[in-house]
Amino acid sequence: MTSPWLHRYAVLWSFCTLFLVVAGGLVTSNDAGLSVPDWPLSYGSLMPPMEGNIFYEHGHRMVATTVGLLTIGMASWLARAEQRRWLRNLGWLALAAVIAQGVLGGMTVLFMLPKPVSIGHACLAQLFFSTTAAVALFTSRSWARGPRMVDDPGAPSLHWFALAASACIFLQLALGASARHKALGILPHVIGALVATGMVLWLTVRVLMRHADHHALRRSALAVLSITFLQVFLGIAAYMSRLATADAPQPMPVMVGFTVAHVATGALTLASSVILAIQIFRHVRRPLADLQPIGVAVPSA
Amino acid sequence: MKNVLLSLAIPCVMFVAGCGGSKTSESTPKEEAAAPAASAPAIDEANAATLTGKVSFTGDKPAMRNIDMSANPACARAHAGAPAKSEEVIVNDNGTLKNAFVWVKAGVPDRQWPVPTTPVDLAQKGCMYGPHVIGVMSNQDIKIVNSDPTNHNIHPLPKINQEWNESQPPNGDSKLKKFAREEVMIPVKCNVHPWMRSYIGVVNHPFFFVTGDDGTFTIKGLPPGKYTVEAWHEKYGTKDVEVTVAAKESKAVDFTFPGA
Ligand code: HEM
Ligand code: HEM
Numbered sequence: 001m002t003s004p005w006l007h008r009y010a011v012l013w014s015f016c017t018l019f020l021v022v023a024g025g026l027v028t029s030n031d032a033g034l035s036v037p038d039w040p041l042s043y044g045s046l047m048p049p050m051e052g053n054i055f056y057e058h059g060h061r062m063v064a065t066t067v068g069l070l071t072i073g074m075a076s077w078l079a080r081a082e083q084r085r086w087l088r089n090l091g092w093l094a095l096a097a098v099i100a101q102g103v104l105g106g107m108t109v110l111f112m113l114p115k116p117v118s119i120g121h122a123c124l125a126q127l128f129f130s131t132t133a134a135v136a137l138f139t140s141r142s143w144a145r146g147p148r149m150v151d152d153p154g155a156p157s158l159h160w161f162a163l164a165a166s167a168c169i170f171l172q173l174a175l176g177a178s179a180r181h182k183a184l185g186i187l188p189h190v191i192g193a194l195v196a197t198g199m200v201l202w203l204t205v206r207v208l209m210r211h212a213d214h215h216a217l218r219r220s221a222l223a224v225l226s227i228t229f230l231q232v233f234l235g236i237a238a239y240m241s242r243l244a245t246a247d248a249p250q251p252m253p254v255m256v257g258f259t260v261a262h263v264a265t266g267a268l269t270l271a272s273s274v275i276l277a278i279q280i281f282r283h284v285r286r287p288l289a290d291l292q293p294i295g296v297a298v299p300s301a
Numbered sequence: 302m303k304n305v306l307l308s309l310a311i312p313c314v315m316f317v318a319g320c321g322g323s324k325t326s327e328s329t330p331k332e333e334a335a336a337p338a339a340s341a342p343a344i345d346e347a348n349a350a351t352l353t354g355k356v357s358f359t360g361d362k363p364a365m366r367n368i369d370m371s372a373n374p375a376c377a378r379a380h381a382g383a384p385a386k387s388e389e390v391i392v393n394d395n396g397t398l399k400n401a402f403v404w405v406k407a408g409v410p411d412r413q414w415p416v417p418t419t420p421v422d423l424a425q426k427g428c429m430y431g432p433h434v435i436g437v438m439s440n441q442d443i444k445i446v447n448s449d450p451t452n453h454n455i456h457p458l459p460k461i462n463q464e465w466n467e468s469q470p471p472n473g474d475s476k477l478k479k480f481a482r483e484e485v486m487i488p489v490k491c492n493v494h495p496w497m498r499s500y501i502g503v504v505n506h507p508f509f510f511v512t513g514d515d516g517t518f519t520i521k522g523l524p525p526g527k528y529t530v531e532a533w534h535e536k537y538g539t540k541d542v543e544v545t546v547a548a549k550e551s552k553a554v555d556f557t558f559p560g561a
């Protein structure tokens with residue numbers, strides 16, 4: 001049994017990462033990315049004057065450094081105290097991701113925001129947050145209690161659905177990042193929203209109709225559903241506030257507020273769908289038919 | 302060391318040259334085109350033609366938007382009393398546009414036009430660029446000065462020239478920068494103060510002009526010939542006019558931008 005403090009630490013780590021996503025969104029929305037032209041130092045020092053947009057850019061670097069340190073702490077704690085080998089490896093993977101993310105962040109600065117790097121930085125941030133949320137789940141007491149198995153017959157299987165929904169949401173985030181960094185227009189992202197929302201509805205309604213009495217499944221399905229609705233609302237608000245302030249001489253607080261909320265809730269949308277997928281894989285028995293196409297021999301009778 | 306010498310030398314040269322740079326907003330526009338032309342001995346003054354005209358604006362004069370500088374008190378203090386206004390569109394009292402960049406886009410003989418040794422000033426004052434639009438020749442120096450008690454970063458966003466992004470601290474040394482290739486226009490941003498924006502027109506010859514408070518322009522020293530003259534405006538885009546001038550001819554060319 002792992003210490004409850006490990007779980008608490010994981011939750012703290014995850015919260016700090018969400019805050020970091022907010023801080024990063026503030027950088028992009030305020031067009032602050034290049035307000036500090038140098039990296040790894042800022043204006044040649046560790047602590048530049050926090051004036052104007054330097055506050056957002058350097059603040060983001062400081063929060064990122066904190067999360068980087070927390071990640072080192074997480075990986076080493078898992079390495080020392082965790083029995084499950086795959087979870088220890090997940091800790092190292094998270095550490096590798098945060099280092100890669102820091103390097104991408106530095107590259108956006110040194111190469112003056114090349115679109116692929118900015119988009120990569122935005123997408124990896126989202127994946128990293130989902131990883132922290134998953135680690136928080138894996139270290140929790142409810143996880144330690146073990147699964148309560150249920151059946152879910154019918155094709156396509158719930159497992160397939162859960163993976164597809166998470167994949168759709170991730171693609172949707174990538175389309176959002178491409179719109180935000182002006183590699184693509186907004187249209188693919190709006191069409192993607194229809195697909196992603198449709199997948200979420202289909203998946204969560206099926207879970208809620210069949211497994212409303214299963215605590216873990218119900219809770220995570222409800223979370224995905226409500227966060228996705230909120231996200232669509234915030235997306236529309238972000239878009240409308242952008243249009244309404246299009247000829248303002250500077251980024252306006254309404255636009256920044258809705259947009260950053262949309263970016264952060266985007267991270268929550270992905271993380272909640274990943275958690276739901278994990279719960280489905282844990283608690284729902286895999287239908288045998290599902291295994292055949294991947295070449296697993298299924299004994300008949 | 303070289304830099305120190307340069308930064309000492311430049312103000313002296315500037316002083317002697319009577320500050321012939323691109324100070325559109327203060328100096329009368331005529332002086333401005335004269336500066337590059339005067340230092341260009343390759344121009345055959347005897348036969349040169351002149352283009353004059355104005356950049357008019359029809360339609361409702363758009364209100365200039367206030368800038369909120371509260372994010373940086375050092376900037377806000379510089380505008381205590383009256384908030385700074387966005388300079389995206391400035392319609393002069395006589396119904397002309399300020400900060401239009403007028404240049405001879407095509408037809409100029411492909412000659413090695415002499416590059417003025419005097420740099421053009423780009424100031425950062427009160428967390429605004431001054432002037433909002435400047436013109437330089439390719440490889441002509443631009444002298445960037447920060448006279449604010451705050452940090453700026455200077456980030457030109459060229460498509461053809463080399464992009465760069467550098468910071469400039471308060472009371473920091475002035476920067477001398479140049480662009481090698483013709484490009485109309487290069488937007489310049491400060492990301493510390495996201496309202497700060499200016500434009501640099503880089504031209505291979507000295508036949509360009511930035512309109513000032515009366516919206517007129519004068520382009521002197523043109524060899525006789527057939528030209529395309531373009532007027533560029535930040536918000537309203539570009540307009541081209543074809544014009545043919547004979548030796549010593551002075552011709553009027555007018556541009557009109559209909560407001561949105
Ligand atoms: C280590 C963990 C980090 C995370 C999780 C993270 C996360 C983020 C996020 C979510 C954004 C917003 C992206 C968007 O809205 O599209 C962002 C933007 C940004 N981050 Fe990071 N970041 C990290 C580290 C860094 C570091 C070390 C730097 C170093 C300079 C950095 C520099 C930037 C810049 C410049 C932007 C703005 C990009 C743009 O406007 O295109 N980041 N970051
Ligand atoms: C399931 C639904 C949605 C998800 C998961 C989602 C996710 C995201 C994410 C994560 C970003 C920022 C990417 C980054 O970090 O750079 C983004 C950007 C954006 N999204 Fe969405 N979005 C959804 C629906 C919508 C909808 C319905 C709209 C409505 C028009 C919308 C409008 C926008 C806009 C305008 C941006 C860019 C903001 C900017 O340019 O700064 N989104 N979206």
Ligand SMILES: [Cu+2]
Pocket residue numbers: 428452453454491492493494497
């Ligand atoms: Cu500035």
